[in-house]
Every structure is written in C-alpha cells, then in structure tokens.
Amino acid sequence: MISRATIILAAVASLAACTSPQQQRINRERTAATQFLARQGSIGDPGRVAAADFAFARMAREQGQWTAFREYAAPGAVRDAPGGFAPASEVLAGRADPAETIRWAPTKVWSSCDGTLAASLGRFITPDGVVGDYVTIWQLQSDNSYRYIYDTGTVDDPQPVPQPREELPEDAIVVPGLTALEGRIADCPRQGEPYPQIPLAMIASAQSDGGDSADGSFSWHRYYMADGRRQVRVVWVRDGAAQEAVSLIIPAGQ
Numbered sequence: 001m002i003s004r005a006t007i008i009l010a011a012v013a014s015l016a017a018c019t020s021p022q023q024q025r026i027n028r029e030r031t032a033a034t035q036f037l038a039r040q041g042s043i044g045d046p047g048r049v050a051a052a053d054f055a056f057a058r059m060a061r062e063q064g065q066w067t068a069f070r071e072y073a074a075p076g077a078v079r080d081a082p083g084g085f086a087p088a089s090e091v092l093a094g095r096a097d098p099a100e101t102i103r104w105a106p107t108k109v110w111s112s113c114d115g116t117l118a119a120s121l122g123r124f125i126t127p128d129g130v131v132g133d134y135v136t137i138w139q140l141q142s143d144n145s146y147r148y149i150y151d152t153g154t155v156d157d158p159q160p161v162p163q164p165r166e167e168l169p170e171d172a173i174v175v176p177g178l179t180a181l182e183g184r185i186a187d188c189p190r191q192g193e194p195y196p197q198i199p200l201a202m203i204a205s206a207q208s209d210g211g212d213s214a215d216g217s218f219s220w221h222r223y224y225m226a227d228g229r230r231q232v233r234v235v236w237v238r239d240g241a242a243q244e245a246v247s248l249i250i251p252a253g254q
Contacts, residue, residue, distance in 0.1 A: 044111035046183025049118040052146040053106045064097030074147035100127035110245040112218030113188035154250040186217035186236040198242045228252030
C-alpha cells in the first residue's frame with residue numbers, strides 16, 4: 001500500500017520569510033555550506049530548488065494554478081501539447097485559473113554541480129483525488145532564482161486505495177506516496193582528472209530535445225514518441241560515471 005504523508009507548506013513559507021533566531025541559525029548554516037561547496041567547486045543547491053518547487057505550489061494554491069505556471073516559467077519554457085511540445089507562453093495563454101488547483105510537493109531533487117540545471121521528482125493530487133508523479137526541470141536564472149523549463153507528469157495506474165480522511169491544517173498537502181525530501185548534487189569536474197561524458201540517448205521515431213548544464217555534469221531530454229507516449233529523462237555524473245537519475249514515461253492520451 002502506498003503510504004500517506006503531509007507537508008505543511010505554511011511552515012516552509014514562514015521559515016523563508018521570518019528572521020527568528022532559528023531562521024538566523026539556518027541562514028548561517030546554509031551560508032557555511034555554500035562556502036564549503038564553493039571551495040569544492042560545487043555551487044549546486046538542491047534545497048533552493050526544492051524551495052522554489054514549494055513556493056510554486058503555494059502560489060498555485062493561493063493565486064491560481066495557471067497564474068503560477070506563467071509566473072514560474074523560464075524564458076523559452078516548453079510544455080506538453082497535442083502532437084508534441086509547444087512554448088509554455090502559447091500553451092498557457094488565456095487559460096483561466098480553475099476554482100481548485102492541483103497540489104504537489106517534491107520528494108527528490110538532483111542538481112548539476114554548477115547549479116545551472118536541476119530536476120525535481122514529486123507527487124501530485126488533483127482536486128478530485130487522483131494522484132501521480134511529476135518531473136520538473138529547473139534552470140538557474142540571471143537573478144539567481146530557479147524557474148522551470150519543462151514540467152510533466154502522469155497519474156498512478158492503478159490508483160492507491162483511498163485512505164480515511166483526517167483533520168488537517170488548512171495549508172497541508174496530502175499526497176499518497178510522499179515520504180521525505182532527498183537532495184543530491186552531481187560530481188564536480190576536478191582539475192587534471194578525466195570527466196565522464198554523458199551520452200545522448202536517442203529514441204527511434206521520436207521528437208526530442210533537451211539540454212546540458214554548463215559544466216557537463218547534468219543532461220536532460222524530453223521525447224514524444226510515434227505512438228503518443230512521452231518521456232522525460234535525466235542523466236548526470238555521479239560516483240565517477242554517467243548515471244540515469246530519473247526517467248518518467250507518460251502514456252499516450254494523458
């Protein structure tokens with residue numbers, strides 16, 4: 001059975017906004033960690049990517065689903081469209097916000113060593129209770145914020161058995177299958193040492209595109225296959241070799 005867990009977005013938002021002694025300590029620890037990573041040649045920060053994902057979900061809930069998707073789209077962001085992919089600006093243009101929004105939260109984040117690209121994998125729940133997985137590809141912007149350049153998802157098949165409802169805080173997100181948040185950073189190139197090359201994965205009879213991080217530690221691709229299926233795939237350098245971090249296949253018609 002898929003487990004049940006709760007993430008309280010209000011707590012995340014309040015920690016980000018306040019200047020309490022606890023938050024000051026957290027800020028000091030984050031600064032020290034960032035300085036350590038910089039000395040090691042890494043500035044990837046999965047925590048900031050996760051924070052962007054949480055803030056994205058909160059904005060969708062408070063200001064409207066498509067309003068948030070327009071706000072968090074990076075320049076050149078692409079979304080799924082009939083027969084392939086299309087610019088997010090076109091897909092989202094004129095779409096009115098639904099009365100109730102999809103709710104979501106990340107469970108895993110993978111970041112390139114240099115922090116220029118990252119991916120989050122998480123769980124979502126629709127207003128009518130349908131749950132599934134999503135993958136968002138994040139790009140570091142010139143203002144040091146993260147915005148998505150691609151986002152897709154698929155529902156569980158079969159759906160988990162419904163659980164009895166319980167009294168929860170108003171700002172809670174309940175997503176079956178959500179347990180904890182894990183963040184990881186790709187290996188960083190080291191001077192004088194050979195760096196693994198990430199091979200381009202080709203799929204026959206598929207539209208595909210994607211991109212690489214500036215340091216070559218992270219690569220992602222999206223595919224639209226001849227039978228209507230879609231796939232998003234992330235490969236990165238970890239433990240000295242190119243490895244698949246995540247692969248999500250979306251059945252035709254979703």
